Amino acid sequence: MKTFKTIIVLLFSTAMLAQPGTWKQLGKAGEWANTLTAVEVDGKIYTIEKSGAFYVTDPATGTWKQLGNPDYQNTKFIFAANKMIYTIETSGTLCVINPADGTWKQIGQAGAWAGTVAGTILNGKLYTIEKSGALYATDLSTGTWVQIGKPEFANTVRMWAANGKLFTHEASGTLYEVNIVDGTWKQIGATEGWADTMTGVVVNNMLYTIESSGSLYETDLTTGKWKQVGKSEYQNTVFMTGTGSKLHTIENSGSLFEIALQ
Numbered sequence: 001m002k003t004f005k006t007i008i009v010l011l012f013s014t015a016m017l018a019q020p021g022t023w024k025q026l027g028k029a030g031e032w033a034n035t036l037t038a039v040e041v042d043g044k045i046y047t048i049e050k051s052g053a054f055y056v057t058d059p060a061t062g063t064w065k066q067l068g069n070p071d072y073q074n075t076k077f078i079f080a081a082n083k084m085i086y087t088i089e090t091s092g093t094l095c096v097i098n099p100a101d102g103t104w105k106q107i108g109q110a111g112a113w114a115g116t117v118a119g120t121i122l123n124g125k126l127y128t129i130e131k132s133g134a135l136y137a138t139d140l141s142t143g144t145w146v147q148i149g150k151p152e153f154a155n156t157v158r159m160w161a162a163n164g165k166l167f168t169h170e171a172s173g174t175l176y177e178v179n180i181v182d183g184t185w186k187q188i189g190a191t192e193g194w195a196d197t198m199t200g201v202v203v204n205n206m207l208y209t210i211e212s213s214g215s216l217y218e219t220d221l222t223t224g225k226w227k228q229v230g231k232s233e234y235q236n237t238v239f240m241t242g243t244g245s246k247l248h249t250i251e252n253s254g255s256l257f258e259i260a261l262q
Contacts (some may be wrong), residue, residue, distance in 0.1 A: 021216060023259045026248075027062025031256025036073075040241035041080040045248055045256075046099060048072045048087075048241075054102045059248060059258055061245075068102020081121040086140065088113045094126070094143060108143020118168070121162035124182065129153045129168070135183050149183015158197075162205040162221050169194055175224065189224020194199015203242040203261065210234045216259070232260070 034049040045057040047064075057064040077088040085097040086107075091113025095103045110154040115130035133154030138145040158169040166178040167188065173195025177183045200209035207219040214235030219226040232261030239250040247259040 001207060019230075020261055021251075021259065023230070023233070023257050026038055026059055026256045026258055027057070027064070030136070030254040032250045032256050035239060035250050035254070036079045037075055038241050038250060039078045039080045039085065040243050040248065041083060041085065041099060043243055044099070046078075046080070046085055047136045047250075048075045048078065054097065057256070058101065059246070059256075062150055062256065063227055066102075067099070068097075068104070071104065072097075077116065079119060079121045081124060081126075081140070086121070086126065088116055088119065088128075092116065094138070096140070108138070108145070109138065112137075112143070112145070114130070116161040118156050120159045120161045120166065123164070124168060127161070127166055127180070129130070129156045129159060135166075135178070137180070140180040142184075148180065149178075152183070152185070153178075153259065158200060160200065160207060160209065161253065162202045167202075167207070167222075169200070173197065175219075177221070187224075188221065189219070189226070193224070194219075199237060199240045199246065201240045201242050203244070203247065208242065208247055208261075210237045210240060216247075218261075229261070 036048045036050050038047045047055050052070035054072055055064045056067055074090045075087045075092045079086045085099050087095050088134050089137040094107045095104050096107055110181045116128045117131055119128040127139055128136050133151035134147045135153055136145045137148055155171045156168045157171050160167045166180055168176045173192040175188045175194050176185045177188050195207045196211040198212055200207055207221055209217050214232040216229045216234050217226045218229050237249045237253045238252050241248045244259045249257045
């Protein structure tokens with residue numbers, strides 16, 4: 001009977017661990033305390049520290065190593081595409097980093113992205129929004145850019161890409177879908193439905209956001225409908241990345257966590 005009860009407990013525990021929203025700590029507590037920005041590529045987490053050091057972390061083990069020289073202390077934005085890492089520095093200069101060894105080179109004209117307030121990569125192009133509200137598309141192979149549509153995005157605070165479209169998160173908390181051809185837009189979901197969003201990431205064309213309450217939400221970007229995932233345990237999250245069936249968060253304590261999505 002004792003063996004039978006043990007099996008039942010183990011099966012129940014396994015089922016609980018498999019539920020969306022369950023999480024576990026990776027690596028040692030506080031090891032990512034100096035993280036300046038983070039992105040995930042092919043299941044590996046790349047972070048830049050306040051010192052300017054560039055690190056890669058293997059989520060399977062929680063182990064990390066430095067890549068290249070500590071050249072990135074002025075990084076403001078970080079993006080990933082085509083198995084490469086792209087950054088915009090505080091100077092407004094766009095750079096590409098080889099994640100294999102941490103080497104980098106400048107793309108386009110120095111300082112050309114100085115007014116950038118939000119950005120994302122879609123179909124190999126970098127889309128950015130400037131303080132003026134203008135939306136730009138940059139060819140990452142040359143650094144040349146073109147404006148798209150009218151300068152109507154001055155209140156945008158975040159931008160994501162999914163389903164071949166752009167999505168902007170406005171200061172009001174409202175979410176919009178943007179056509180990448182002409183810059184036209186339409187509202188998605190409820191007005192001010194994301195007013196308390198602190199951070200977010202798109203995984204498998206679904207938007208995952210963390211609210212100031214600590215709640216994690218999954219939004220279907222085709223409808224704007226959302227649902228809570230797991231318990232409200234993420235109020236200390238600073239950075240969030242993800243690929244496949246998992247999210248990864250870095251808390252203000254510097255600890256790294258993995259959240260199951262299925």
